[in-house]
Structures are given as C-alpha cells and as structure tokens.
Amino acid sequence: MATTQHKSAKTSPTPRIPMNDLVRSFAAYGEDLTRVVSEVVQSGWYLNGPETRGWEADLSAFVGATRAIAVGNGTDALELSIRAAMHGSDKTAVLTAANCGGYTSIAARRAGFDVRFADVDRESHLLTDATIRDALDDSVGVVVVTHLYGRAAELDAMLETCRVRGIAVVEDCAEAIGARDSRGRPVGSIGDVGAFSFYPTKNLGALGDSGAVVTSRDDIADHVRQLHQYGWASKYDIAVEGGRNSRTDEIQAAILRFKLKYLDDWNATRRAIVERYRSSAAKSINVLPAGGPWHVGHLAVATTPFRSELREHLEALDIATDVHFPIPDHQQSALRADYEDVQLPTTEGLAAEIVSLPVFPELSEEEIARICAALSSFAPRG
Numbered sequence: 001m002a003t004t005q006h007k008s009a010k011t012s013p014t015p016r017i018p019m020n021d022l023v024r025s026f027a028a029y030g031e032d033l034t035r036v037v038s039e040v041v042q043s044g045w046y047l048n049g050p051e052t053r054g055w056e057a058d059l060s061a062f063v064g065a066t067r068a069i070a071v072g073n074g075t076d077a078l079e080l081s082i083r084a085a086m087h088g089s090d091k092t093a094v095l096t097a098a099n100c101g102g103y104t105s106i107a108a109r110r111a112g113f114d115v116r117f118a119d120v121d122r123e124s125h126l127l128t129d130a131t132i133r134d135a136l137d138d139s140v141g142v143v144v145v146t147h148l149y150g151r152a153a154e155l156d157a158m159l160e161t162c163r164v165r166g167i168a169v170v171e172d173c174a175e176a177i178g179a180r181d182s183r184g185r186p187v188g189s190i191g192d193v194g195a196f197s198f199y200p201t202k203n204l205g206a207l208g209d210s211g212a213v214v215t216s217r218d219d220i221a222d223h224v225r226q227l228h229q230y231g232w233a234s235k236y237d238i239a240v241e242g243g244r245n246s247r248t249d250e251i252q253a254a255i256l257r258f259k260l261k262y263l264d265d266w267n268a269t270r271r272a273i274v275e276r277y278r279s280s281a282a283k284s285i286n287v288l289p290a291g292g293p294w295h296v297g298h299l300a301v302a303t304t305p306f307r308s309e310l311r312e313h314l315e316a317l318d319i320a321t322d323v324h325f326p327i328p329d330h331q332q333s334a335l336r337a338d339y340e341d342v343q344l345p346t347t348e349g350l351a352a353e354i355v356s357l358p359v360f361p362e363l364s365e366e367e368i369a370r371i372c373a374a375l376s377s378f379a380p381r382g
C-alpha cells in the first residue's frame with residue numbers, strides 16, 4: 001500500500017511541496033560537493049587541519065569579527081559562548097526568550113546556570129530593550145538574544161542596558177547568518193559573542209552537524225578554544241575546568257567554505273519568496289515581513305487566529321506546514337516545574353497563532369505560485 005501511495009503521489013499533477021528538500025539543494029552543487037569531500041578524504045587530515053583553520057578565517061571575515069572557533073553543533077556553540085561570557089563572574093542566571101525552540105535553555109542549564117525568560121515584542125517576535133528590562137535582576141550575567149526566523153534583532157539599546165549592569169550579550173545566530181541590523185552590522189559581530197549552527201536545513205548547512213562561536217573578544221575566544229578541546233591550553237595540558245570535545249571535522253569545514261560563497265544569493269532568494277507570500281496572503285494571515293538585509297528568510301512564519309484551519313487548507317492542497325515553535329520553553333514538560341509562576345502573555349499568545357510555510361532557495365516558480373495562490377484563497381469559516 002505504501003508503494004501505491006508513493007507512485008500516485010509522484011504522478012499526481014500537484015506533487016507535495018515539502019518544508020525543505022535537501023536532495024534538491026545537493027543536486028544543484030553535487031559534483032562540486034563530491035569533489036570537495038573526496039579531496040578531504042584523500043588528504044589524510046580529518047580534524048584540526050587546514051580546512052578547519054581556513055573555515056574559521058573565512059567565517060570570522062564574513063561575520064566581521066576577529067575570531068571564530070568551529071565546534072560540533074549550534075547548541076554547543078551556545079553553551080560554550082555562555083560559559084566563556086560568564087567566566088570569572090559570580091552571576092548565576094541567563095536571560096533569554098522562551099519562543100526560540102529551547103536550545104538556549106538546554107545550553108545554559110547544561111552550563112550550570114538558571115534560565116530566566118523575558119517576553120517578546122508582538123510584531124517582531126524578538127526580545128527588545130523594553131521586554132528585557134522587566135526581567136533583569138542582579139543574578140543575570142548573560143542575555144542571549146536570538147535573531148529568530150532570520151530577522152536581525154536591534155541590539156543597541158539592549159547592549160547599553162546590559163553594559164551598565166556588567167551583563168554580556170550572546171547572539172544566537174543559528175537562523176540568521178548573513179542578516180544585518182539597521183546600521184548594517186552583520187549578526188554575530190554586534191554583541192559580545194555570536195553562536196552559529198550549520199545544521200543541514202539552516203541557511204548555510206553542513207552535511208551533518210556543525211556549529212561555530214564568533215567573537216572579537218580575545219578573552220572569550222581563548223576560553224572557548226580551550227573548552228572545545230578538553231580544556232587544553234596546549235596538547236595534554238588541561239588548563240580549564242568544564243572542557244569537552246566539540247569540533248567541526250575537516251569534511252564539514254570544507255563543505256561550509258565551498259557553500260559560503262553562495263550564501264548571500266540564497267538569502268536574497270529566500271527573502272524574496274517570503275515577501276511574495278506576504279503580498280499574496282489573505283487578510284486573515286499576517287506573513288512576517290522579510291523585505292530587507294535585516295532578514296535572511298530562514299523561516300516564512302505567519303500568524304493567524306485561524307491556524308488549524310489554515311494548516312488544513314494548505315494540507316488539502318499538498319503544501320506542508322510546521323510550527324516553530326509549538327511549546328514555549330517555560331511550558332516544556334522537562335522544565336516547567338521551575339517556571340510555575342512564569343507568565344509570558346505575548347510569547348504564549350503567539351505560540352498559538354504561528355505557522356511556518358515552505359521556504360528554501362530551490363523552490364520552483366510553480367511551487368511558489370501555488371503557495372501564493374493557496375494563501376490568497378484562504379477563507380476561514382470564522
């Protein structure tokens with residue numbers, strides 16, 4: 001029966017539009033990627049070699065910071081950034097938003113810190129100076145700001161609020177590599193340190209797990225460089241506690257160096273697709289704007305009071321949807337015992353209204369047009 005369904009799906013006049021299609025993204029550059037991998041395989045260097053060093057140099061230059069450390073994944077990048085930014089401080093808590101998928105909460109808790117949450121702005125879905133001010137207290141040593149869905153948060157006012165209180169700002173850039181704030185500064189170069197993920201479906205994706213920490217603060221870079229390899233100052237010399245093994249391998253580094261050349265083009269394609277959804281959508285659907293360098297279209301997120309109806313409507317037209325993210329951190333089953341008194345009205349309200357539409361650079365014109373038509377024909381029953 002599965003075979004029959006598969007066949008009929010393939011010959012159907014409206015093949016399903018998926019949230020993502022990594023086969024297509026590989027196919028577009030497959031020969032080059034295969035060559036890049038093969039060169040590393042034949043080189044005999046699999047870790048800590050010339051590709052990793054070259055990738056760190058390329059990435060720090062792209063972000064406009066002086067240092068980069070390639071690590072195992074984005075969650076490790078957050079954890080090591082938080083540890084390094086907290087180093088030498090007697091603060092005990094990390095403040096962040098609860099609508100960003102839980103990665104920062106996991107990372108900060110693993111680093112041994114309490115996690116506090118600030119609510120987000122209703123329009124941008126991001127932390128702002130106003131929302132963090134309400135939530136800061138003397139225990140907070142780090143604020144993690146996530147550039148959610150690909151949108152660069154405006155950090156200046158938050159940086160000033162944090163600076164006078166001796167608080168470091170970590171940027172979670174996992175969804176926003178290449179985005180620039182209103183002053184043209186790339187994300188990851190604005191706060192004290194930026195954490196990146198190169199999970200395969202990110203705008204810049206490896207063929208497996210990878211992440212990086214980017215900073216212009218030498219003290220943070222030096223500390224992360226030690227933490228990511230056992231706490232070593234040099235080989236076999238364990239100089240700091242809390243170390244571990246979290247590296248990017250040579251194959252992934254070589255792939256990322258190759259793909260980085262195309263990133264700005266892919267980002268432009270993504271934001272143009274999101275803007276088309278925005279201008280096509282029926283009145284009851286608010287597609288979040290992405291029409292400028294301050295957004296890299298990682299996710300096409302809409303809000304609507306009729307979410308389940310909209311998802312059914314799109315599903316009936318063979319268009320996939322998802323929700324990023326359905327459960328705010330303070331309501332996650334493993335965490336909520338610590339947050340019984342916490343109320344984040346905007347975060348909680350938005351969690352019930354958000355829906356993500358397919359967006360990736362290899363979407364065809366026909367697929368984009370189908371999604372636009374589906375968004376424009378949506379008529380909720382009420």
Ligand SMILES: *Cc1c(COP(=O)(O)O)cnc(C)c1O
Pocket residue numbers: 073074075076100101103104146172174175197198199209210211
């Ligand atoms: C993907 C993601 C991460 C985690 O990255 P991994 O490489 O999967 O560990 C962290 N923060 C945000 C906002 C993400 O989207």
